[in-house]
Amino acid sequence: MRDVGIVMPVYKQDPDYLELALRSVLEQTYRQYHFIIVSDGAPEETNNVIKKVVGEDPRVHIILKEKNEGVAKTLNIGFNYLMDIKEVRYFTWVSSDNYYFPNFIEKLRDALEDSPSNVGLSFSSFVHVDSNRVPLEGPEYKDFHKYQDQPKENLLDTCFIGVAFMYKKQMAAMIEGYRLEPIEDYDYWVRLTEHCEIVYVPYVLMEYRTNSPQSISAQLKNSKLRHRQWRYAFNLAKQEARNRRGIPFELTVIYPVKDGSEQTIEKLEELFEQYFSNYKVIIVDTSSNKSGINILQHIEDPRVKFLEAPGVTEREAILIGMEEADTPFTIIYGKGNFPSTTYILQSAMLYLTQLIKKKNEHQIVAIVDNFNGQITSRGRVSEDPVFGDIYFTEKLRNILKLNKG
Numbered sequence: 001m002r003d004v005g006i007v008m009p010v011y012k013q014d015p016d017y018l019e020l021a022l023r024s025v026l027e028q029t030y031r032q033y034h035f036i037i038v039s040d041g042a043p044e045e046t047n048n049v050i051k052k053v054v055g056e057d058p059r060v061h062i063i064l065k066e067k068n069e070g071v072a073k074t075l076n077i078g079f080n081y082l083m084d085i086k087e088v089r090y091f092t093w094v095s096s097d098n099y100y101f102p103n104f105i106e107k108l109r110d111a112l113e114d115s116p117s118n119v120g121l122s123f124s125s126f127v128h129v130d131s132n133r134v135p136l137e138g139p140e141y142k143d144f145h146k147y148q149d150q151p152k153e154n155l156l157d158t159c160f161i162g163v164a165f166m167y168k169k170q171m172a173a174m175i176e177g178y179r180l181e182p183i184e185d186y187d188y189w190v191r192l193t194e195h196c197e198i199v200y201v202p203y204v205l206m207e208y209r210t211n212s213p214q215s216i217s218a219q220l221k222n223s224k225l226r227h228r229q230w231r232y233a234f235n236l237a238k239q240e241a242r243n244r245r246g247i248p249f250e251l252t253v254i255y256p257v258k259d260g261s262e263q264t265i266e267k268l269e270e271l272f273e274q275y276f277s278n279y280k281v282i283i284v285d286t287s288s289n290k291s292g293i294n295i296l297q298h299i300e301d302p303r304v305k306f307l308e309a310p311g312v313t314e315r316e317a318i319l320i321g322m323e324e325a326d327t328p329f330t331i332i333y334g335k336g337n338f339p340s341t342t343y344i345l346q347s348a349m350l351y352l353t354q355l356i357k358k359k360n361e362h363q364i365v366a367i368v369d370n371f372n373g374q375i376t377s378r379g380r381v382s383e384d385p386v387f388g389d390i391y392f393t394e395k396l397r398n399i400l401k402l403n404k405g
Contacts, residue, residue: 004033005088007078017097030106041068076177099207108166120171120196159186187237251279254321260295276346284317336388338369
């Protein structure tokens with residue numbers, strides 16, 4: 001019984017990369033699968049490579065699309081085809097520029113077969129390689145396999161599942177298909193795991209080519225616009241998940257701006273690059289001609305709300321922003337050390353959580369970024385709110401009331 005369904009979307013691809021990827025799937029130790037190759041408006045030479053490599057293999061079905069419509073729609077076409085094949089119980093998809101070790105399918109399938117029925121997704125580690133299949137080195141790759149072994153709840157912060165995975169068809173039938181390019185896989189895992197548990201397979205089962213010219217990762221590195229699009233989709237998927245699960249914002253960020261200068265833009269970009277994401281941003285534009293809003297609205301983020309307050313003082317802008325602060329914590333943003341690193345907000349929020357657990361929060365007014373990723377607490381009330389400090393919202397309200405001048 002061919003109980004595994006594999007989809008490979010293909011557009012433009014280096015023929016050598018494509019042939020290697022195809023052969024690595026065809027030469028799997030577990031051979032009972034349906035392999036659906038969906039050509040997403042690929043050029044004729046690419047389609048010829050596919051036909052040459054797969055030959056007359058009965059496990060392969062090729063779907064030729066005339067128009068290029070993107071990965072998400074192409075994946076949905078492939079999986080919709082597999083949904084109608086009754087014997088298929090497990091799904092996965094593979095890229096046209098990666099290499100899959102011979103036991104890739106076997107290990108991931110066995111993990112699902114051997115797990116409790118509430119486990120719907122298995123995933124493994126993989127090695128990051130360059131264009132010549134040489135493993136990449138650096139701190140971000142060291143102990144990567146340990147980093148991946150996380151509970152599913154952490155998916156709201158990061159996509160640790162990666163590119164080696166398999167999931168049950170019955171779970172896939174419970175959600176909509178792929179969407180939100182270029183983070184279609186991350187968004188899918190977040191939605192899928194609301195219906196099932198996950199299991200980590202502690203093996204390296206494939207090579208992930210990080211700098212293939214046609215890969216999304218390469219495009220993100222080389223384009224600020226593409227990176228912004230990726231970040232927007234990433235945060236949208238997370239925020240939609242929090243909305244579905246009834247998880248409220250933890251932090252309000254009040255950002256008074258007086259223009260749309262490069263400095264103003266850079267500060268907003270630094271905020272959006274924070275690892276911690278469960279915050280909303282209130283941008284109060286004090287310019288006379290909406291110059292801040294007109295520029296910043298093009299840096300899209302689902303957590304942002306713009307308020308117009310032409311001609312008001314900075315303090316008045318803060319008070320306007322405070323009307324939107326319905327979260328436990330609030331930060332006045334735009335000046336000071338914060339954020340000194342991309343992880344500083346996460347560290348600060350963890351620090352606050354620990355204070356509350358120990359019931360020591362009454363001693364603290366705010367959390368301070370001391371620069372270089374170091375945080376400390378502030379126990380005294382300053383005359384005016386300090387930019388970059390993370391306040392207990394009610395304590396900040398009291399500061400503002402006590403210092404109305």
